Amino acid sequence: MWIANSYAKINLGLHVLERLPTGYHSIETGFCFIEWNDRFEVNESNSYDLTLSNPSIPIDERNLITQAYNAFDRYIGLTNHYSFNVKKNIPAGAGLGGGSSNAALTLRILNKLEKTGLSSDELIDLSRDLGADIPFFVKGKPGLGTGLGNEIEPMDIQPDGWILTVYPDFESSTAEAYQQCEPNPNPEFSIKRILTEEELEEWRYLLQNDLEPPVIARNHLIGNIKDQLYDFGAAYSAMSGSGSSVFGIFEQDFVAIQAYESFHKLGFATNLTKPGFTPDHGIYLKEV
Numbered sequence: 627m628w629i630a631n632s633y634a635k636i637n638l639g640l641h642v643l644e645r646l647p648t649g650y651h652s653i654e655t656g657f658c659f660i661e662w663n664d665r666f667e668v669n670e671s672n673s674y675d676l677t678l679s680n681p682s683i684p685i686d687e688r689n690l691i692t693q694a695y696n697a698f699d700r701y702i703g704l705t706n707h708y709s710f711n712v713k714k715n716i717p718a719g720a721g722l723g724g725g726s727s728n729a730a731l732t733l734r735i736l737n738k739l740e741k742t743g744l745s746s747d748e749l750i751d752l753s754r755d756l757g758a759d760i761p762f763f764v765k766g767k768p769g770l771g772t773g774l775g776n777e778i779e780p781m782d783i784q785p786d787g788w789i790l791t792v793y794p795d796f797e798s799s800t801a802e803a804y805q806q807c808e809p810n811p812n813p814e815f816s817i818k819r820i821l822t823e824e825e826l827e828e829w830r831y832l833l834q835n836d837l838e839p840p841v842i843a844r845n846h847l848i849g850n851i852k853d854q855l856y857d858f859g860a861a862y863s864a865m866s867g868s869g870s871s872v873f874g875i876f877e878q879d880f881v882a883i884q885a886y887e888s889f890h891k892l893g894f895a896t897n898l899t900k901p902g903f904t905p906d907h908g909i910y911l912k913e914v
């Protein structure tokens with residue numbers, strides 16, 4: 627049996643620059659990892675099979691694991707088949723890219739088990755129709771996303787603070803968030819400049835997520851959680867991606883832990899990620 631972890635992301639700022647004739651949007655965003663992860667167990671099998679611990683996520687062709695598996699089979703061809711058993715810990719529709727992370731890991735697993743030796747750019751190429759967040763997860767390093775968010779420039783932007791992520795217990799639609807936002811083609815400062823040249827203390831005045839206003843207008847709890855994270859002492863707080871999760875970055879461990887315990891006690895699903903966290907992208911053979 628092979629095992630591997632599928633990590634979630636947060637967006638450090640997101641500028642929506644332009645609404646394109648296709649309905650998609652050109653954006654600039656910073657991507658980094660958090661420790662929240664799903665656990666994959668993979669076995670060779672007579673045919674493809676998928677089991678998920680979360681029954682509310684479909685396991686048919688709508689599942690991004692199935693879509694990635696089929697894309698790999700279509701473009702490269704599989705010599706063996708595999709069954710996937712996934713323990714879902716990352717909440718779905720949460721702005722944490724759980725489905726995209728799963729798709730990227732599926733491609734990396736197949737590349738390893740089938741010994742196809744494809745580069746990350748080749749894996750990105752065969753996943754091009756599956757979702758804008760997938761290239762970041764295939765690259766596997768923090769970085770800047772431009773274009774549709776799918777052109778990735780790896781960059782050392784993993785925050786040097788504790789990241790507390792809070793899921794408000796409802797999903798948020800990505801398509802709706804983009805439809806309802808106000809694109810701004812000329813933001814005063816680029817996300818790249820803020821993340822690479824400004825101190826964490828300055829981010830709250832400079833770094834914004836353009837998808838936040840319409841989503842918060844419909845879901846006040848997201849705004850309330852953001853306010854509470856600042857009240858607890860976060861240096862920076864924002865909604866991740868198209869929501870619904872909110873994260874706060876804390877400089878002091880005891881403040882972060884206090885905030886974590888409070889949200890946890892209130893019944894929210896939460897994750898606390900250490901400063902400078904680096905995900906383990908290994909795919910390990912486990913004797914059974």
Ligand SMILES: C[C@](O)(CO)[C@H](O)COP(=O)(O)OP(=O)(O)OC[C@H]1O[C@@H](n2ccc(N)nc2=O)[C@H](O)[C@@H]1O
Binds near residue numbers: 653775
């Ligand atoms: C919000 C983010 O998660 C931030 O990283 C991404 O931009 C969204 O990435 P994703 O969920 O992989 O998005 P996709 O599955 O490609 O697209 C979902 C929907 O979001 C909208 N969408 C997505 C990306 C983009 N640059 N412009 C868009 O308008 C489109 O309506 C699309 O139908």
Ligand SMILES: Nc1ncnc2c1ncn2[C@@H]1O[C@H](COP(=O)(O)OP(=O)(O)OP(=O)(O)O)[C@@H](O)[C@H]1O
Binds near residue numbers: 718726869870
């Ligand atoms: N393997 C998967 N894991 C989680 N969700 C999946 C998966 N495959 C398909 N989905 C579907 O994708 C939808 C979005 O899930 P996901 O968790 O990727 O959203 P998200 O984190 O808001 O995405 P993003 O921030 O990339 O827009 C869910 O409604 C879910 O049903």
